[in-house]
Amino acid sequence: MNWRTAALLILSAALQASAGTDHNLFETVVAADGSGDFRTIQGAVAAIATGSARKPVTIRVKAGTYRERVYVQREKRHLRLVGESPESTILVYDLHAGVTGPDGRKIGTFGTPTLFVDADDFILENMTVANDAGPVGQALALSAQGDRQIYRNCRFLGHQDTLFLNRGRHYFENCHIEGTTDFIFGGATAWFEDSHIHALKSSYITAASTPPESSYGFVFNNCRFTAAPDAKVYLGRPWRNYAAVVIMDSHLTEAIRPEGWHNWNRPEAERTVRYLESGNTGPGALARERVSWSRQFSAGKRADINPVTVFDEWHPGMDPLSAHSQP
Numbered sequence: 001m002n003w004r005t006a007a008l009l010i011l012s013a014a015l016q017a018s019a020g021t022d023h024n025l026f027e028t029v030v031a032a033d034g035s036g037d038f039r040t041i042q043g044a045v046a047a048i049a050t051g052s053a054r055k056p057v058t059i060r061v062k063a064g065t066y067r068e069r070v071y072v073q074r075e076k077r078h079l080r081l082v083g084e085s086p087e088s089t090i091l092v093y094d095l096h097a098g099v100t101g102p103d104g105r106k107i108g109t110f111g112t113p114t115l116f117v118d119a120d121d122f123i124l125e126n127m128t129v130a131n132d133a134g135p136v137g138q139a140l141a142l143s144a145q146g147d148r149q150i151y152r153n154c155r156f157l158g159h160q161d162t163l164f165l166n167r168g169r170h171y172f173e174n175c176h177i178e179g180t181t182d183f184i185f186g187g188a189t190a191w192f193e194d195s196h197i198h199a200l201k202s203s204y205i206t207a208a209s210t211p212p213e214s215s216y217g218f219v220f221n222n223c224r225f226t227a228a229p230d231a232k233v234y235l236g237r238p239w240r241n242y243a244a245v246v247i248m249d250s251h252l253t254e255a256i257r258p259e260g261w262h263n264w265n266r267p268e269a270e271r272t273v274r275y276l277e278s279g280n281t282g283p284g285a286l287a288r289e290r291v292s293w294s295r296q297f298s299a300g301k302r303a304d305i306n307p308v309t310v311f312d313e314w315h316p317g318m319d320p321l322s323a324h325s326q327p
Contacts, residue, residue, distance in 0.1 A: 026055050032064035041091060042070045050075035063088035074118040083127035086155040091115060096133035109161060113143035120146040130157035135180060140164050144188060150316050151175055158183060165190050171307065171316035182207035184218060185239055191307050192220045199227035204262060206236035208243035216310045217244030227255030237262040244274040248302050256284025259291050278302050
């Protein structure tokens with residue numbers, strides 16, 4: 001099952017959940033205990049009108065654990081989803097790639113996300129998004145398919161393939177992201193600011209599939225890289241041969257392997273990958289021991305790498321609601 005088929009299945013359930021609801025809402029409240037306008041997040045999302053004339057919508061989610069899958073379809077741009085705190089407001093589900101779908105086949109990696117965001121101009125704040133299937137193979141917490149998406153003060157919890165950042169531009173600020181194998185992967189351009197990246201076992205953190213025409217893939221700035229006790233991890237390996245990852249001004253613990261990067265047993269990728277580091281500190285920031293096909297760059301170059309240049313004039317640091325002014 002590919003990611004578009006998976007989206008259609010989630011959308012079908014969403015349409016059933018929205019039956020009889022008011023599609024004119026601009027702000028609404030979700031509460032699992034029934035004290036809000038909706039009991040489920042998907043019910044609130046499904047009630048949002050589509051079309052270019054629709055105003056921005058804020059969905060406020062009260063503290064609670066919401067065991068459900070949520071799909072934000074492409075037609076529902078300008079949505080802000082706000083929890084009370086990442087510790088108290090939790091969206092979680094447990095699908096993994098080995099689960100059998102309605103067609104009798106395994107659903108595969110792209111059929112597993114707890115939160116699937118296909119819309120542009122989406123904002124998520126103060127929530128946890130998790131896939132608690134466990135260490136059983138690919139199991140996505142987030143599948144990000146839209147452009148100009150912002151994630152602030154959130155936790156993303158899983159094991160293999162926690163974050164699938166497939167396309168578009170995504171900004172993560174003050175987030176905690178954890179997993180095992182390739183738990184930040186995909187072809188999107190994403191900036192991670194002041195975030196905690198935590199590996200649960202010896203494996204690989206990133207698996208970028210950056211297109212060759214994209215100047216940037218994943219950029220980590222002022223982040224902290226840690227791992228479980230006794231784990232030894234690579235910063236990344238290339239899912240595709242032009243994988244691009246920048247790590248700068250970040251703290252790397254002793255869990256980071258001295259060589260830093262892996263070629264995924266494809267020596268030819270060493271000629272095309274774009275693995276860059278600068279200004280990192282900590283026992284895992286051993287520039288002289290890195291593989292020869294990664295590169296260190298100067299402080300002067302770091303000044304030229306910022307969200308505006310990486311995102312090609314989009315400024316994710318603006319007030320969340322003003323982000324909806326994008327065309």
